[in-house]
Amino acid sequence: MPLLASLVFAAALASASEPKQIYQMSPQEAGAFITELRRTEPDLRKRIAAIGRRNIGQPYKLNLLGEFPYELHDTLPMYSLGASDCLVFAEHTYAMALSASWEEFFWTLQRIRYKDGVIGVASRNHYMEVDWNINNRWLLSDASSGASYAMRVDRARFLLSQHHVQRAIPVQDSVESFLPVARAMREFSTLEEGDLVEVVSVRQGQHMVTHVGLVVLDAQGQRRLLHSSAPAVREEPFEAFIARTQARPQNGLAGFKFLRLNESIAVPPAAPQPRPAA
Numbered sequence: 001m002p003l004l005a006s007l008v009f010a011a012a013l014a015s016a017s018e019p020k021q022i023y024q025m026s027p028q029e030a031g032a033f034i035t036e037l038r039r040t041e042p043d044l045r046k047r048i049a050a051i052g053r054r055n056i057g058q059p060y061k062l063n064l065l066g067e068f069p070y071e072l073h074d075t076l077p078m079y080s081l082g083a084s085d086c087l088v089f090a091e092h093t094y095a096m097a098l099s100a101s102w103e104e105f106f107w108t109l110q111r112i113r114y115k116d117g118v119i120g121v122a123s124r125n126h127y128m129e130v131d132w133n134i135n136n137r138w139l140l141s142d143a144s145s146g147a148s149y150a151m152r153v154d155r156a157r158f159l160l161s162q163h164h165v166q167r168a169i170p171v172q173d174s175v176e177s178f179l180p181v182a183r184a185m186r187e188f189s190t191l192e193e194g195d196l197v198e199v200v201s202v203r204q205g206q207h208m209v210t211h212v213g214l215v216v217l218d219a220q221g222q223r224r225l226l227h228s229s230a231p232a233v234r235e236e237p238f239e240a241f242i243a244r245t246q247a248r249p250q251n252g253l254a255g256f257k258f259l260r261l262n263e264s265i266a267v268p269p270a271a272p273q274p275r276p277a278a
Helices: 003-017 027-040 044-053 086-097 102-113 128-135 155-163 181-190 238-246
Strands: 140-142 147-153 172-180 196-203 206-217 223-229 232-237 253-261
Touching: 027 044, 027 086, 027 102, 044 086, 044 206, 044 223, 044 253, 086 102, 086 206, 086 223, 128 147, 128 172, 128 206, 128 253, 147 206, 172 181, 181 238, 181 253, 223 238, 232 238, 238 253
Parallel strands: none
Antiparallel strands: 140 253, 147 172, 172 253, 196 206, 196 253, 206 223, 223 232
16 A cells, blocks of 8 residues: 555554544434543533543633524524533533433533523523522532622613513622632632632723633642633643733733632522513
8 A cells, every 4th residue: 555545544544543522423323422421520610620631622602502493583493512611611521421312411401591590582591690509509600709800780771682572671789709819829729620710900990890700630640720712622731721811911810719619519400481562
């Protein structure tokens, strides 16, 4: 066999023998993977790390998910395997780790994405601080302290401007705790595999969570950040993430919120889905 042909054959054989990453799987393959991992790995934190790493290289893409076909304000689907943004990556990883089948994953994902699991653009957890973190207290607990910022959330204005949906929702004011960068760098070593890191940035003079990632341990037991960021899902030292972020012009990095995975987790039932108005 000519040398070139031999090299091509060897590369193809090696590629065929390598396990697929989740973003390369069909839903049927992903479901089988979830079932097998649940059977072989009883530790939830280790499942979170294994699932997250099984998506390293997944392409980064914004504006992936919506409520289609349940709602018609856009045509975005309710899950994504082929690509992720930072929150889609974290939500899918948690939902898969908590599940033993594709059907359970899909249900758990919606329980994480929506207040009380009630599907709808108005009940989606749009704001990390006052929606996602609050409505997912059954999964994670905020362990941030040291500094604070005020935020004002106008959901009615957001839904109208971004989704052309009218809802009468009052403006909400909140005061949020966070860890300034120097303190976060010291306390990162106290986090455990599966905990959530939220990046607090200053945008147009306002503090807000703009990025999230998962904590994983490397072979030496060192903590690292696993997250979806352009161009693809990656794993890196926390200090490297901070240095790379601070090197950007007008980076706006203010600090972090740390959310610890609860020790005892039972996915709560979803609230009844309200019947649509006639």
